[in-house]
Amino acid sequence: MNIVLLGPPGAGKGTQSKRLAERLGVPHISTGDLLRKNVTEGTGLGREAKSYMDKGLLVPDELVTRMLTGRFEQKDVRSGFILDGYPRNTAQAKTLEGILSGPGLDIDMAVYLDTSEEVIVQRLSGRLVCSKCGANYHSTNMPPKKEMVCDACSAALYQRADDKEETIRRRLEVYNNESAPVIDYYSAKGILKRLAADGEAMAVLDKIIDLVREEDDSFKIQK
Numbered sequence: 001m002n003i004v005l006l007g008p009p010g011a012g013k014g015t016q017s018k019r020l021a022e023r024l025g026v027p028h029i030s031t032g033d034l035l036r037k038n039v040t041e042g043t044g045l046g047r048e049a050k051s052y053m054d055k056g057l058l059v060p061d062e063l064v065t066r067m068l069t070g071r072f073e074q075k076d077v078r079s080g081f082i083l084d085g086y087p088r089n090t091a092q093a094k095t096l097e098g099i100l101s102g103p104g105l106d107i108d109m110a111v112y113l114d115t116s117e118e119v120i121v122q123r124l125s126g127r128l129v130c131s132k133c134g135a136n137y138h139s140t141n142m143p144p145k146k147e148m149v150c151d152a153c154s155a156a157l158y159q160r161a162d163d164k165e166e167t168i169r170r171r172l173e174v175y176n177n178e179s180a181p182v183i184d185y186y187s188a189k190g191i192l193k194r195l196a197a198d199g200e201a202m203a204v205l206d207k208i209i210d211l212v213r214e215e216d217d218s219f220k221i222q223k
Contacts, residue, residue, distance in 0.1 A: 001026075001216050002105060004083045004096075006183065007113030008175045009168070010120035010127075011197055012204065014136070016113065017084035019205050023221055024212065026080035034067045035059060036134065045070075061092065069099050077105065090181045109215055110186035111208055113197035117172055124168045128157040141201075 001024070005013045014030065021028035038046030039053070045067055049059045068086065071077070087093040100106055126139040128148070132155030137144050144150060148157045162171065186192040193211050197204050209221055 001080045001108045004107055004110045009171050010124040011113035011115040013084050017082045021082040027076050029081050029083050031064055031085040065095055072103055089178050090185050093182055093185050110192050112194045114194050115197045119198045121165055121168050124163045125165050127163050131156050131158055
């Protein structure tokens with residue numbers, strides 16, 4: 001099954017998509033991970049992307065499209081995939097359809113993680129990020145074993161500037177204005193599933209898996 005996870009910043013898309021991919025035994029595809037991988041490996045696309053990132057600019061959609069096109073040409077996506085962080089608007093949703101049409105793929109389900117603003121503020125304002133490997137933690141919900149030190153690589157953790165409460169609320173306003181049409185887009189196609197996502201992460205994951213089972217009971221869900 002090919003699934004897109006949608007939701008505002010702080011809805012838990014990254015966490016849920018990785019865990020869901022593990023449980024279903026399919027690849028987790030993140031545009032953020034693809035960008036970092038290309039930059040780290042110094043690919044042509046990575047060098048182009050870095051030239052924008054170094055200036056504090058957004059990476060153009062055209063570069064992201066090329067990265068996704070290459071990723072969806074790989075054979076492992078034939079068994080299904082979980083897409084995280086894309087599309088963010090209807091133009092990207094239509095671009096995604098074009099990308100997937102090449103290898104003969106399509107989106108089977110779009111899951112919207114419906115999360116309240118106050119829960120999002122609580123989640124993001126406590127978020128900590130590793131300065132080296134990019135791993136995410138939370139000061140309350142998922143603290144590192146050693147204060148402000150990454151469990152994985154022992155590098156220092158920090159709070160992103162855009163994880164301050166005032167900035168978070170502005171980001172949510174922008175998201176709601178830009179992304180509402182994407183939700184309508186997938187709803188019109190009859191593949192949108194809305195899911196209350198204010199609860200504990202594992203409980204939300206169980207709800208997503210229930211949705212998958214309802215759509216396709218052929219998956220062997222891993223524990």
